[in-house]
Amino acid sequence: MNDFTLVRANLFRRKLRAMLMIVAIFIAFLIFGVLASFERAFSSGETTAAANRLVVNNKINFTQPLPLAYLGRVRGVEGVRLASHFSWFGGYYQEPRNFLIAFAVEPDSYLDIYRDDLRVTAEERARFLADQGSLLVGDVVAAKYGWKIGDRIPLSSNIWTNSSTGGRRWDFTIAGILRPGKPQSDTNLVVFHYDYLNETRGVARDSIGVVVLETVDAAVNETVAARIDSLFANSFAETETVTEAAFNKQFAAQFGNIALIVGLVVGAAFVTILMIVGNTMVMAIRERTREVAVLKTLGFPSPRIFRLVLGESLLLAFLGGIPGLLAAAAALAALRPLLAGFAPGLALAPPVALTGVGLMLLLGLATGALPALNALRLNIVTGLGRD
Amino acid sequence: MTAPDLIRLSGVAKRFTKAGQGITIFDHLDMGIGRGDFVAIMGPSGSGKTTLLNLLGGIDQPTGGEIWFDGARIDRLPEGRLADWRANNVGFIFQFYNLMPTLTALRNVELPLLLTPLGRAERRQRAEIALRIVGLSDRLGHYPREMSGGQQQRVAIARAIVSDPKMLLCDEPTGDLDRGTADEILRMLQLLNREMGKTIVMVTHDPEAARYAGRILHLDKGRFVENELAGARVS
Numbered sequence: 001m002n003d004f005t006l007v008r009a010n011l012f013r014r015k016l017r018a019m020l021m022i023v024a025i026f027i028a029f030l031i032f033g034v035l036a037s038f039e040r041a042f043s044s045g046e047t048t049a050a051a052n053r054l055v056v057n058n059k060i061n062f063t064q065p066l067p068l069a070y071l072g073r074v075r076g077v078e079g080v081r082l083a084s085h086f087s088w089f090g091g092y093y094q095e096p097r098n099f100l101i102a103f104a105v106e107p108d109s110y111l112d113i114y115r116d117d118l119r120v121t122a123e124e125r126a127r128f129l130a131d132q133g134s135l136l137v138g139d140v141v142a143a144k145y146g147w148k149i150g151d152r153i154p155l156s157s158n159i160w161t162n163s164s165t166g167g168r169r170w171d172f173t174i175a176g177i178l179r180p181g182k183p184q185s186d187t188n189l190v191v192f193h194y195d196y197l198n199e200t201r202g203v204a205r206d207s208i209g210v211v212v213l214e215t216v217d218a219a220v221n222e223t224v225a226a227r228i229d230s231l232f233a234n235s236f237a238e239t240e241t242v243t244e245a246a247f248n249k250q251f252a253a254q255f256g257n258i259a260l261i262v263g264l265v266v267g268a269a270f271v272t273i274l275m276i277v278g279n280t281m282v283m284a285i286r287e288r289t290r291e292v293a294v295l296k297t298l299g300f301p302s303p304r305i306f307r308l309v310l311g312e313s314l315l316l317a318f319l320g321g322i323p324g325l326l327a328a329a330a331a332l333a334a335l336r337p338l339l340a341g342f343a344p345g346l347a348l349a350p351p352v353a354l355t356g357v358g359l360m361l362l363l364g365l366a367t368g369a370l371p372a373l374n375a376l377r378l379n380i381v382t383g384l385g386r387d
Numbered sequence: 388m389t390a391p392d393l394i395r396l397s398g399v400a401k402r403f404t405k406a407g408q409g410i411t412i413f414d415h416l417d418m419g420i421g422r423g424d425f426v427a428i429m430g431p432s433g434s435g436k437t438t439l440l441n442l443l444g445g446i447d448q449p450t451g452g453e454i455w456f457d458g459a460r461i462d463r464l465p466e467g468r469l470a471d472w473r474a475n476n477v478g479f480i481f482q483f484y485n486l487m488p489t490l491t492a493l494r495n496v497e498l499p500l501l502l503t504p505l506g507r508a509e510r511r512q513r514a515e516i517a518l519r520i521v522g523l524s525d526r527l528g529h530y531p532r533e534m535s536g537g538q539q540q541r542v543a544i545a546r547a548i549v550s551d552p553k554m555l556l557c558d559e560p561t562g563d564l565d566r567g568t569a570d571e572i573l574r575m576l577q578l579l580n581r582e583m584g585k586t587i588v589m590v591t592h593d594p595e596a597a598r599y600a601g602r603i604l605h606l607d608k609g610r611f612v613e614n615e616l617a618g619a620r621v622s
């Protein structure tokens with residue numbers, strides 16, 4: 001027997017009560033682990049954004065199109081070094097659940113502007129530029145579907161209809177593999193020629209999604225953005241030019257304001273559990289006033305009793321929290337293949353796990369502090385009561 | 388020439404303020420208890436017997452006077468030192484046993500040894516010996532709720548003696564037991580007093596129980612009335 005035996009015996013003196021508290025904490029940490037990981041996966045774009053890349057959106061909403069002609073006018077703005085454009089294809093492979101992040105792009109300028117993030121060999125690049133029906137595939141996508149250079153791949157769109165066939169399908173030949181230029185680069189995408197889409201979709205001719213540009217220096221970002229937006233002010237498609245980081249955030253927000261949801265759900269769960277567990281711990285220790293007094297009578301120093309009570313609430317937090325995080329990791333592993341398109345790299349990342357452990361510590365200390373203090377201060381004679 | 392007393396109270400006072408009103412339980416108590424004595428303290432309910440025992444055991448402080456134990460003054464020790472002193476010198480036995488309900492008999496007895504530097508195996512062994520002394524070798528794994536009152540009190544006695552204190556303080560140790568069981572417990576205390584030299588101070592309102600002691604003190608209205616029951620002792 002040691003102090004831990006005492007802590008354990010005390011925690012489980014009422015098995016049902018202990019189990020209920022553990023389950024409540026388990027659920028809280030399961031929710032936390034899953035939501036925080038989602039939030040992380042969605043917001044990963046923020047960290048890969050280049051400081052001097054700007055995105056020109058339609059002012060109404062970034063899902064509204066811009067005229068293709070804007071590209072040339074943006075290129076003429078002072079402070080713009082490079083500009084390209086891309087359009088959301090709404091692509092999937094064979095079935096809608098095989099969702100792909102697919103963009104129709106201006107091939108040459110797109111590869112230039114993303115030269116630090118998306119790497120292709122000179123040979124692949126030449127092959128891509130030469131064939132309007134070709135496709136560049138991110139290495140993670142190629143690995144997921146087992147695609148190789150030269151493969152013929154049909155991709156479907158949940159937005160556009162192919163006017164040459166009347167269906168939703170376009171056929172592509174893989175010209176090359178996009179590899180990450182930096183460790184944090186996101187290669188979970190496929191890109192193809194805008195012209196191929198534009199000539200075959202029948203509608204929305206010469207409209208594009210957004211213009212992406214590189215400024216000569218991040219310091220002039222704001223000036224350049226202001227120049228562009230004033231250039232298109234009062235036209236039928238007014239623009240809003242934002243940094244790529246801000247754009248990525250907006251893009252993620254399309255799937256709901258995840259950070260806010262995470263904050264609210266986790267916050268509500270924690271406050272509730274803090275109150276339930278905290279209150280239960282206070283009652284549990286009060287029930288044992290006499291036992292605490294007996295321990296003191298036997299000569300247990302008050303600080304040691306303080307630690308015993310705190311140990312109990314910490315043990316409780318970890319008994320619920322660690323399995324909760326493990327369950328979150330398992331749930332994320334199960335969801336990963338299904339959601340690879342939406343949330344690449346979905347997993348219980350070490351920072352999330354670490355935050356979780358920190359929260360357990362906090363929960364344990366917060367719920368144990370008051371009863372531990374009560375036990376610390378308990379007067380022996382009062383605690384023993386009247387025999 | 389007699390050896391100095393183990394316990395010495397001199398001019399001990401204890402006052403409470405209850406609902407704004409001062410109550411004096413003792414005003415000026417003087418008393419000595421020799422080494423190896425078995426003293427019974429009797430007196431009407433509310434006369435301050437438990438309070439006196441609490442003072443002797445260092446779980447309560449007098450409002451005046453001095454308490455000496457084994458040549459050292461204990462009534463002004465800070466809380467931490469006093470806890471240490473209790474662990475080393477006093478074994479407590481209560482009317483309602485006060486065992487830990489979540490621990491087995493063996494672990495209840497081992498509990499005070501967690502305050503010593505003894506290793507795990509040694510602690511267990513000593514707890515087993517203490518339980519053997521009180522005749523409960525076959526109940527090591529039993530929880531308090533699985534034992535009778537008399538058995539629980541024997542576990543409590545084992546817990547009180549396991550760290551080999553000089554003094555045992557018993558507050559109505561047989562108050563919750565039937566006559567036969569009470570006699571068993573009292574004989575056990577007598578044995579600890581005679582064979583192991585434990586100094587025992589026992590509070591009781593039962594004259595039968597008091598007869599096991601070598602000396603009876605009557606506490607009434609804050610004063611002692613000595614009543615040496617020569618010849619009336621149970622042998």
Ligand SMILES: Nc1ncnc2c1ncn2[C@@H]1O[C@H](COP(=O)(O)OP(=O)(O)O)[C@@H](O)[C@H]1O
Nearest residue numbers: 403404405412431432433434435436437438439
């Ligand atoms: N903490 C306290 N506050 C106020 N009064 C107390 C306190 N402890 C004991 N008393 C009073 O002191 C008197 C003696 O109590 P106690 O020592 O328990 O008596 P006994 O054990 O002889 O029955 C009683 O009147 C009791 O109400």
Ligand SMILES: [Mg+2]
Nearest residue numbers: 387436437438
């Ligand atoms: Mg009493």
